[in-house]
Amino acid sequence: MSSSASSQPVVHPAGSTRLLWTALATVVVLALLTYLVAFDQGAVSRSGTYLHELMHDGRHLLGVPCH
Amino acid sequence: MPLTPTTTPPFLAVLVRGLFAGLIAGLLAGGFAYVAGEPHVEAAIAIEEAATHAEPATGAHDHGDALVSRTGQRGGLFLATGLFGAAMGGLLATAYVLLSRRRRAEDDGRSGLLLAGAALLGVVIVPFLKYPANPPAVGDPATINQRTVTYLLMVVLGLVAVWAGSLGYRSVGAQAPPWLRAAAAVGGFLLVTAVAYVVMPSFEEVPSTFPATLLWNFRLASLGTQVVLWTGIGLLFAALMHHERRRRAATALPGT
Numbered sequence: 001m002s003s004s005a006s007s008q009p010v011v012h013p014a015g016s017t018r019l020l021w022t023a024l025a026t027v028v029v030l031a032l033l034t035y036l037v038a039f040d041q042g043a044v045s046r047s048g049t050y051l052h053e054l055m056h057d058g059r060h061l062l063g064v065p066c067h
Numbered sequence: 068m069p070l071t072p073t074t075t076p077p078f079l080a081v082l083v084r085g086l087f088a089g090l091i092a093g094l095l096a097g098g099f100a101y102v103a104g105e106p107h108v109e110a111a112i113a114i115e116e117a118a119t120h121a122e123p124a125t126g127a128h129d130h131g132d133a134l135v136s137r138t139g140q141r142g143g144l145f146l147a148t149g150l151f152g153a154a155m156g157g158l159l160a161t162a163y164v165l166l167s168r169r170r171r172a173e174d175d176g177r178s179g180l181l182l183a184g185a186a187l188l189g190v191v192i193v194p195f196l197k198y199p200a201n202p203p204a205v206g207d208p209a210t211i212n213q214r215t216v217t218y219l220l221m222v223v224l225g226l227v228a229v230w231a232g233s234l235g236y237r238s239v240g241a242q243a244p245p246w247l248r249a250a251a252a253v254g255g256f257l258l259v260t261a262v263a264y265v266v267m268p269s270f271e272e273v274p275s276t277f278p279a280t281l282l283w284n285f286r287l288a289s290l291g292t293q294v295v296l297w298t299g300i301g302l303l304f305a306a307l308m309h310h311e312r313r314r315r316a317a318t319a320l321p322g323t
């Protein structure tokens with residue numbers, strides 16, 4: 001091992017695995033947010049259709065199927 | 068010897084910048100949609116209301132006591148585009164970090180812009196040309212689940228098409244002339260897009276009485292909203308990453 005390995009901790013296998021899990025968790029959370037905004041009919045948010053109705057115009061103008 | 072004076076910024080730093088760029092771009096897109104799209108939404112809702120009142124009362128759904136007023140829905144537009152933008156910006160930042168591990172050279176902001184352009188093509192334009200946005204009063208409520216699933220599938224296929232394009236570009240060697248690499252990219256993209264368009268089902272649900280100009284204007288406004296969103300995400304994210312990289316470079320080399 002050269003000295004450069006200790007001074008430049010850029011990407012090593014352990015950090016890489018943790019990065020992948022963090023990225024996966026982020027994608028899941030953001031996919032849920034996207035679902036709540038663009039596709040939810042009240043089944044997940046449990047707010048009835050309040051959120052669905054509130055963001056109704058946004059859904060149409062973002063081009064997502066609405067009704 | 069050190070590889071570069073700066074290390075890759077941590078994931079969280081990139082993610083926060085993506086979320087912020089997305090939120091701001093989403094609010095800008097909301098502003099565009101409010102000005103360019105809301106009049107058409109209003110006109111379409113007026114047509115929808117006229118149609119429901121003309122029909123004999125079925126009691127299936129009642130527009131009389133709406134859960135959210137029209138004013139509330141117009142304000143909710145900004146909530147929807149803001150949150151949607153933040154989610155898209157966060158996803159773009161995640162893709163940026165995952166793909167940056169393969170990138171050899173320091174990013175000068177171009178890859179952020181390129182990624183946003185690829186997303187606009189794959190997530191918006193490819194699905195839009197098959198399943199264009201519909202205003203209220205267009206679309207059969209009975210097929211909403213099918214239309215939602217096929218729309219999401221089309222988004223995935225759009226991303227596959229973009230990926231096929233980049234695969235085509237890279238499959239032709241770097242020593243090949245640029246036109247050949249571009250042709251391979253366009254070919255890979257068009258092949259997947261054409262197959263997707265043929266395989267995926269179509270929905271013919273525009274009422275014959277719905278004004279064609281209103282439909283066209285609404286769809287143009289909807290496409291414009293997404294173009295503003297992704298252009299905004301790309302530019303803001305590239306600018307924020309550029310700033311971050313300069314800041315890190317300055318702290319990494321205090322003497323020079």
Ligand SMILES: [Zn+2]
Pocket residue numbers: 056060066067203
């Ligand atoms: Zn609707």
